Amino acid sequence: MAISDDNELLGFMYACPFGLIELDETGHIGMINPNAMKHLLPLAGADGVENFFLATEKHAPELRNFVEGFAADFGTICDGHRIFVDLGRRNVGGDPRVLSCTLVKRAPNQLIATLSDISAQVSQEYRLRQADTWFSALIDEINDHALLTVDLNGIVLAANTSFTRQTGYEAADVIGGSVEAILSRAQSMGQTPLSITDQLALATRNGWHLFEGWETRADGQRYWCQRLLVARAEAEDEDDRAFSLVLRDVPKPGGKPDDLVELLTRDYLTGATNRMQFQKTLERERVRCTSQGRPMSLIILDLDDFKALNDAHGHPTGDAVLKRVARLGLEHAPERGVFARLGGEEFALLVPDCSLTETTEMAETLRQRIAGMTVAVPGARIAVTASFGCAEMGETDGSSDDLIAIADRRLYEAKHGGRDRVVAS
């Protein structure tokens, strides 16, 4: 190639507004353009950007699993996979920072990764979804679906005739009472019951809240109900705020959407809640616990010497250990608790409604269970331990960032105090 062509190609790669990375199956980076480096450096720091999997381990540990699980010599490993990089962001209402990653195998041990910042698109999608819901609400009213108007405390102010037809309850019997008397508690993801106060708080914050689940008619018959709670825009005064609650009698959805929910909210390897879902739940529970004056605690745990274990026994063994720890964590999560994989060998257990003392006991039990388990490898059984940091909302400045920061700091102290221990103060 002529020198001037070479120079132009180089200039083109330097200026390309899209991240391009060439790597091998271990993640070692051969070539990388500046746009890709712009995204990787803040994630990994200057010490971590020579290996793509190490650089993304904290935010998207599944990338390595995708590559390891891809047996063919050629082909697309993942396309537009979303990496959420904003856990612990300062501005809760701010736009999310999301990277899109595509991985293509072009020959055995030769991979190309692309990275692009899709934060603006994700925010746009969110706003569109919100607008969609608003439009649906309007159409629902036109089509005369069951509609309740409720006030800030969940007291029914009005009910239309479709409501009576759908549920069998007379308007006069429900007006003036709480909607909780006639509707079940909403089950979110099949695990977190939300009181009407929680739902109203979410609708106030986001403008709307959508959920579905079993409801019971006045005659005891069950039906699958989609509910949309919308904060009505006309309220000028905060205290006068009213909400529309639309109820739709719909066929029970099949397995597919549940699979999708599973895919979007679970960590690929361990089945624990993923980082993105954890972030959402953390913020939602923070709002709920704070508004109700209830405690909320967080445990962050990190497996001890995990890198050495991986180096000595290989990634498949490391993965087996992560799965075992996740199973223990999921078993030990209390009713509203959420056990999540934050990245690499770091997990979190969010414990709403629990004091720091109760939570510390929970962490101590989990520590003993992890220390007591062994994982079989050819010719040996290996033991692992984990270090724990616990914190409670009451110790923070009121933000979930600070809760994470305090738990993290204590985890760090546990590591430096000799590992395999819980630090909660």
Added chain:
Amino acid sequence: MSAASQPTFETVQLIELEQMTHEACDALDFGVIGLRPDTRADVYNAAEQRLSGIDPALVIDAPFFSTIGQCMNNFMVAQRFEDEPDLDEIVPFVLTLRMRPTRVRLRLLQSRDVARRYVLVER
């Protein structure tokens, strides 16, 4: 100028860079990138050309952080020039010189008395 008094990556002062001739700047053994207040590049010395492999014609007068210097367009470099009117700091960094990840040290230089700001690169 004798070899002994040649300014180094760590010791060179912002004002020295401002007063330096093109030839002297090209004689330095570390990369020098000078940016005007609108972040367009107007200094790109010979050492930097050798490191990056880029023809200065592609760099000069282009908005640096949105073209050639994209990897510095984050809180680690570009944001610091925005936030700190007086800046003299060495940061470990990884550049993509000729598309290879390359560990370097950057020295960020800015003073409220001087319009031009500098990024020095030591491989």
